[in-house]
Amino acid sequence: xxxxxxRLLSSLPALFGVLVFTFLLMxxxxxxxxxxxxSGPNAGKEExxxxxxxxxxxxxxxxxxxxxxxxxxHGNLGRSMMTGxxxxxxxxxxxxxxxxxxxxxLLIALIAAVPLGVMAALRPGSVVDHGVRLFCALGVCVPxxxxxxxxxxxxxxLLGLAPDPTxxxxxxxxxxxxxxxxxxxxxxxxGDFEGWWAACKQLILPAVSMALFVIAPLARITRASxxxxxxxxxxxxxxxxxxxxxxxxxxxxxxxxxxxxxxIAGIVFSTMLGANVLVEKVFSWPGVASYALxxxxxxxxxxxxxxxxxxASLFVLVNLVVDICYGIADPRVSIE
Amino acid sequence: xxxxxxxxxxxxxxxxxxxxxxxxxxxxxxxxxxxxxxxLVGESGSGKSVTGFATTRLLDAAGRVTGGKILFRGQDxxxxxGDDLRHLQGAAMSMIFQNPRAxxxxxxxxxxxxxxxxxxxxKISKDAARAEALELLRAVQIRDPEARMNxxxxxxxxxxxxxxxxxxxxxxxxxxxxxxEPTTGLDVTTQKVVMDLLADIAAARGxxxxxxxxxxxxxxxxxxxxxxxxxxxxxxxxxPRTLFSTPQHAYTKRLVAAxxxxxxxxxxxxxxxxxERYSAVVSKPRLEPAHGTPPLLxxxxxxxxxxxxxxxxxxxxxxxxxxxxxxLVGESGSGKSTTSRMICRLIDPSEGDIVFDGQSIGHVASRxxxxxPLRKNIQMVFQDPNESLNPRFTAFDCIAHPLMxxxxxxxxxxxxxRVEECADRVGLPLDLLPRFPHQxxxxxxxxxxxxxxxxxxxxxxxxxxxxxxxDVSVQAVVLQLLDRLRRENDIALxxxxxxxxxxxxxxxxxxxxxxxxxxxxxxxxxxxDNPKTDYTRKLVEAIPHIxxxxxxxxxx
Numbered sequence: 001x002x003x004x005x006x007r008l009l010s011s012l013p014a015l016f017g018v019l020v021f022t023f024l025l026m027x028x029x030x031x032x033x034x035x036x037x038x039s040g041p042n043a044g045k046e047e048x049x050x051x052x053x054x055x056x057x058x059x060x061x062x063x064x065x066x067x068x069x070x071x072x073x074h075g076n077l078g079r080s081m082m083t084g085x086x087x088x089x090x091x092x093x094x095x096x097x098x099x100x101x102x103x104x105x106l107l108i109a110l111i112a113a114v115p116l117g118v119m120a121a122l123r124p125g126s127v128v129d130h131g132v133r134l135f136c137a138l139g140v141c142v143p144x145x146x147x148x149x150x151x152x153x154x155x156x157x158l159l160g161l162a163p164d165p166t167x168x169x170x171x172x173x174x175x176x177x178x179x180x181x182x183x184x185x186x187x188x189x190x191g192d193f194e195g196w197w198a199a200c201k202q203l204i205l206p207a208v209s210m211a212l213f214v215i216a217p218l219a220r221i222t223r224a225s226x227x228x229x230x231x232x233x234x235x236x237x238x239x240x241x242x243x244x245x246x247x248x249x250x251x252x253x254x255x256x257x258x259x260x261x262x263x264i265a266g267i268v269f270s271t272m273l274g275a276n277v278l279v280e281k282v283f284s285w286p287g288v289a290s291y292a293l294x295x296x297x298x299x300x301x302x303x304x305x306x307x308x309x310x311x312a313s314l315f316v317l318v319n320l321v322v323d324i325c326y327g328i329a330d331p332r333v334s335i336e
Numbered sequence: 337x338x339x340x341x342x343x344x345x346x347x348x349x350x351x352x353x354x355x356x357x358x359x360x361x362x363x364x365x366x367x368x369x370x371x372x373x374x375x376l377v378g379e380s381g382s383g384k385s386v387t388g389f390a391t392t393r394l395l396d397a398a399g400r401v402t403g404g405k406i407l408f409r410g411q412d413x414x415x416x417x418g419d420d421l422r423h424l425q426g427a428a429m430s431m432i433f434q435n436p437r438a439x440x441x442x443x444x445x446x447x448x449x450x451x452x453x454x455x456x457x458x459k460i461s462k463d464a465a466r467a468e469a470l471e472l473l474r475a476v477q478i479r480d481p482e483a484r485m486n487x488x489x490x491x492x493x494x495x496x497x498x499x500x501x502x503x504x505x506x507x508x509x510x511x512x513x514x515x516x517e518p519t520t521g522l523d524v525t526t527q528k529v530v531m532d533l534l535a536d537i538a539a540a541r542g543x544x545x546x547x548x549x550x551x552x553x554x555x556x557x558x559x560x561x562x563x564x565x566x567x568x569x570x571x572x573x574x575x576p577r578t579l580f581s582t583p584q585h586a587y588t589k590r591l592v593a594a595x596x597x598x599x600x601x602x603x604x605x606x607x608x609x610x611x612e613r614y615s616a617v618v619s620k621p622r623l624e625p626a627h628g629t630p631p632l633l634x635x636x637x638x639x640x641x642x643x644x645x646x647x648x649x650x651x652x653x654x655x656x657x658x659x660x661x662x663x664l665v666g667e668s669g670s671g672k673s674t675t676s677r678m679i680c681r682l683i684d685p686s687e688g689d690i691v692f693d694g695q696s697i698g699h700v701a702s703r704x705x706x707x708x709p710l711r712k713n714i715q716m717v718f719q720d721p722n723e724s725l726n727p728r729f730t731a732f733d734c735i736a737h738p739l740m741x742x743x744x745x746x747x748x749x750x751x752x753x754r755v756e757e758c759a760d761r762v763g764l765p766l767d768l769l770p771r772f773p774h775q776x777x778x779x780x781x782x783x784x785x786x787x788x789x790x791x792x793x794x795x796x797x798x799x800x801x802x803x804x805x806x807d808v809s810v811q812a813v814v815l816q817l818l819d820r821l822r823r824e825n826d827i828a829l830x831x832x833x834x835x836x837x838x839x840x841x842x843x844x845x846x847x848x849x850x851x852x853x854x855x856x857x858x859x860x861x862x863x864x865d866n867p868k869t870d871y872t873r874k875l876v877e878a879i880p881h882i883x884x885x886x887x888x889x890x891x892x
């Protein structure tokens with residue numbers, strides 16, 4: 001626990017760096033938000049100047065930075081010009097959607113990748129091994145939005161199995177009382193199984209198209225570390241006393257091989273959170289990434305900065321969770 | 337002989353490699369009686385381990401039995417499949433491996449690992465298996481077994497891990513135990529304790545044991561019968577006494593000669609062409625240093641503390657004269673390697689001073705010592721000849737590197753001549769110079785490592801277990817080489833080793849270290865023949881001696 005706290009503290013400087021860096025980056029980017037938010041393309045010079053003054057853009061950049069930092073210190077991420085709401089509120093509404101999607105995708109990816117990797121490792125050089133390699137290569141080669149569109153084409157347009165890809169839930173289903181923000185869990189808590197099924201149906205296609213992209217690194221690392229594990233002395237020991245095949249492969253080899261997979265899964269999760277903007281766009285998923293992209297395109301500073309700060313914090317948090325998981329899985333780590 | 341348990345008939349094992357099939361075992365025939373302990377001795381690559389793995393059916397996927405039979409209680413092991421095989425493994429025969437720490441699952445508590453083995457072959461409850469595992473830990477004499485049940489391998493010493501491994505191997509009372517180099521890599525005292533334990537357990541349970549080892553002395557101490565293997569064949573099989581007194585096969589003769597004993601001298605070890613060159617040097621009397629010459633190396637009250645806790649080395653002082661050879665012995669953790677590294681200026685001492693040739697070098701930071709003009713006077717030879725050579729450097733580059741860095745030589749004829757001269761001095765054939773380390777044998781790599789160390793004509797050579805990874809016949813040649821170099825070039829040798837037989841032969845003086853402090857020091861012969869402290873006596877007694885004919889005759 002002490003170590004976890006120290007880890008969090010030591011990541012504060014990095015977070016601060018991220019803050020300042022994105023702030024400066026946004027100021028360097030071309031585009032004047034005041035022009036963008038003025039009443040129309042033919043707004044007068046005075047009007048723009050007025051908006052600029054309202055937004056505090058007439059002050060020098062260091063001054064703006066100080067204001068910004070003190071706001072953040074008070075828990076105020078600013079107000080979005082697009083939605084007119086505080087950024088914090090926007091993010092809080094949209095984050096669960098992104099998290100639910102990413103978690104599900106990661107889960108699907110792990111469930112698919114670990115057995116694939118194990119199968120490939122058990123018969124290296126066989127047809128299975130090459131099949132897994134081909135599948136992984138395809139998953140990486142096809143961009144997520146293409147695979148997303150393909151999935152929509154097949155399962156929605158051709159087969160009609162999936163609902164129309166428009167957000168988290170169709171308009172006719174009444175929403176459950178919000179508890180976790182994860183629709184699939186909220187429906188379950190409310191005991192509304194029909195709604196839960198509807199939410200899951202909406203979730204499955206975007207999650208699969210995201211998972212396809214990250215199965216490759218997970219399966220490859222599982223295969224590699226499983227090969228090392230299977231060739232190790234302790235697996236030979238396990239075989240020498242005649243342990244059952246299952247016990248040798250699962251308890252001895254896989255449990256050791258899973259350690260590096262945990263690390264990679266943490267990295268994959270972090271990248272997925274930021275990179276799922278394409279999937280969110282394709283499936284009209286109301287997540288934080290598409291929100292940030294819209295804000296960026298309209299030079300809306302506050303949401304972008306808030307988004308980056310959120311991502312950085314999540315990244316720190318995910319790394320901490322990975323470390324803790326690693327400590328639980330590997331007794332050698334927790335001792336040090 | 338008692339009832340026959342295992343009979344191997346004309347066994348052939350081949351491995352498929354990139355360059356086609358390689359025969360590792362070519363026609364081995366052996367038999368082991370119930371309760372017997374058989375020694376299977378040979379150098380690396382002789383096929384002794386492969387024979388063991390073939391018997392327990394643990395060969396790698398690339399290895400295949402291509403001919404012959406392995407009959408265990410009349411049943412051909414090579415033909416077993418599926419469940420029959422699993423009932424054999426562990427329940428009827430089991431195996432103990434080299435490197436015990438790697439042989440245990442690093443993330444599973446040892447109690448569970450023993451219980452796993454028990455549960456595979458007995459239909460009992462988990463609690464009963466746990467109780468049995470505890471009983472086994474007691475049987476292998478692990479202190480505080482209740483607490484150790486939940487320990488992980490990394491929390492135990494190497495000797496403890498090997499005991500756990502023994503506990504796993506004997507958990508289902510197999511009739512045959514194959515121990516593959518069970519004590520290689522353990523300290524000499526631990527080695528004795530573990531081997532004694534193994535022998536006692538085997539005797540008490542009536543288990544037959546095959547002891548696979550490269551150490552003739554060890555096999556002679558514990559086995560009634562020894563089979564010597566060379567290049568996949570058994571060349572001789574006899575009792576230890578016959579083997580040592582009247583070896584028949586040329587290879588056995590060489591092996592017996594090369595195995596250091598309590599009385600052997602370096603010149604006895606080798607029967608080859610090296611000898612001529614060597615004897616020419618030995619016969620020359622050594623120049624006694626003139627009286628009043630300052631010592632080459634003086635170490636005063638050296639202390640090394642790592643981050644926290646007690647000192648790894650405490651209050652270590654010694655002096656060395658030019659051309660002298662001093663042995664530094666002790667078990668792992670005694671601080672001998674730390675001390676040698678401080679003297680080499682690879683790590684910084686916490687306190688104390690090192691004076692080399694009248695100049696204090698203890699306070700030069702180890703980071704900067706490579707710029708010191710004294711760097712080339714103190715050189716080091718490392719333990720593992722494989723790991724200490726840059727895999728992307730040819731032998732020539734390895735030897736040339738210090739000449740270019742420390743002597744400022746440029747590539748050209750002069751450098752080539754110096755490198756060739758160094759290679760010649762260590763007996764490395766010149767046509768091997770363009771090869772990369774992986775294309776050289778262990779002995780050749782050791783020579784490259786020594787050639788590199790002597791390239792700049794150092795005055796002090798620090799050797800950290802330089803022969804620990806080598807076969808005895810190669811070790812013999814390397815030892816002779818070192819002694820010759822010392823006599824020819826007046827290089828002082830600081831020899832760090834756990835092998836007391838080797839130190840006794842090579843070193844004029846010996847320093848015994850324990851827990852970072854000096855226990856005893858003095859003239860090597862006197863120290864080993866007549867140890868003054870209990871600790872040294874324990875160390876000396878733990879060496880597996882090859883008992884010569886007279887000793888055995890006296891004992892009978």
